[in-house]
Amino acid sequence: MRAAVFCEPGIVKVEDRVAPVAGPGEVLLEVNACGVCGTDRHVYEGSYPARFPVIPGHEFAGTVAAVGAGVTAFAKGDRIAVDPNIPCSKCRFCRAGLVHFCTDQRAIGLQIDGGFAPMASVPESQAYKLPDSVTLDQAAMVEPLACAVHGIDRARIQPGASVAILGAGAIGLLMIQLARAAGASTIVVSEPRESRRRLAVEFGADVTVDPRAESVEEILRHETEFGVDVAIEAVGLPTTARQAFDLVRPAGTVLIFGCCDPNDEISVRPYDIYRRELTVVGTFVNPFTTDRAIKMLASGQVKVEPLFSHRLGVDQMEQAMALHGSGESIKILIDPTI
Numbered sequence: 001m002r003a004a005v006f007c008e009p010g011i012v013k014v015e016d017r018v019a020p021v022a023g024p025g026e027v028l029l030e031v032n033a034c035g036v037c038g039t040d041r042h043v044y045e046g047s048y049p050a051r052f053p054v055i056p057g058h059e060f061a062g063t064v065a066a067v068g069a070g071v072t073a074f075a076k077g078d079r080i081a082v083d084p085n086i087p088c089s090k091c092r093f094c095r096a097g098l099v100h101f102c103t104d105q106r107a108i109g110l111q112i113d114g115g116f117a118p119m120a121s122v123p124e125s126q127a128y129k130l131p132d133s134v135t136l137d138q139a140a141m142v143e144p145l146a147c148a149v150h151g152i153d154r155a156r157i158q159p160g161a162s163v164a165i166l167g168a169g170a171i172g173l174l175m176i177q178l179a180r181a182a183g184a185s186t187i188v189v190s191e192p193r194e195s196r197r198r199l200a201v202e203f204g205a206d207v208t209v210d211p212r213a214e215s216v217e218e219i220l221r222h223e224t225e226f227g228v229d230v231a232i233e234a235v236g237l238p239t240t241a242r243q244a245f246d247l248v249r250p251a252g253t254v255l256i257f258g259c260c261d262p263n264d265e266i267s268v269r270p271y272d273i274y275r276r277e278l279t280v281v282g283t284f285v286n287p288f289t290t291d292r293a294i295k296m297l298a299s300g301q302v303k304v305e306p307l308f309s310h311r312l313g314v315d316q317m318e319q320a321m322a323l324h325g326s327g328e329s330i331k332i333l334i335d336p337t338i
């Protein structure tokens, strides 16, 4: 099979690989499509831990082509989405229900070959059957959506809440829909690109701001008087992470969703956190939220088709990395049948 391979940081090649087989406890998937994510680009650039060489790609769904020994819950022809994060189930964190802090975690597309290939084999524990109302293309968004659901859980958005979302990339656009579903009454989105602001409105933002032309803080004061209940950083830059602190009201919550460079720093006044009783919350991956993500797609509460900006083949990975870096794309799907 023809697979995209990250050989070492900065080097992506298309290689002829022997297709995987369904080992014991595994399901072999014919991949329909696999989304390109910021994490893929961090791995490509060498700033996120991964095994090299690896077939990347962790946002995928497909059809079961074969099942390995001992697999009873799945059969050939089933349509499934994949949760790429595999916990060991034995360590202290796994046993405390904190699987995303597993000390021996492996992830499909990072340490194990992933979805930028026509076939991928995954442990049955990571496979989720799809209802008929969810298409395989939609299901490529299950993993990022599950991560966003965990973020919304962590931010504890309540009915009537006001929410600011910094960044209207794929995650920001999912966050708009989830914040609304969680009961937010006012959603303000800050995003420099006009095309993305238009999508933000389409997805239900009440107000959009171009942070290069207008003051986000001023517009928020106008909309919410004292600032928002929850500010969500969905860019992964220190400037927007810092800005989130200035947008929340006293006793507000700052949710850091975007993945900054590990060495980035921001300066925050402890007095401000003390005096205004701010809550700062991180959110990492998708513990136990995959099933809910699938339900939100099935119910139509979250729409993902407008996010698909490009559909490329496995031999166009280098182009995909450049496109992702340019900010011209929203969600690139790699379709191994192209």
Ligand SMILES: [Zn+2]
Residues within 6 Å of the ligand: 037, 038, 039, 058, 059, 143, 144
């Ligand atoms: Zn991802």
Ligand SMILES: [Zn+2]
Residues within 6 Å of the ligand: 087, 088, 089, 090, 091, 092, 093, 094, 095, 101, 102, 103, 104, 105
């Ligand atoms: Zn563990």
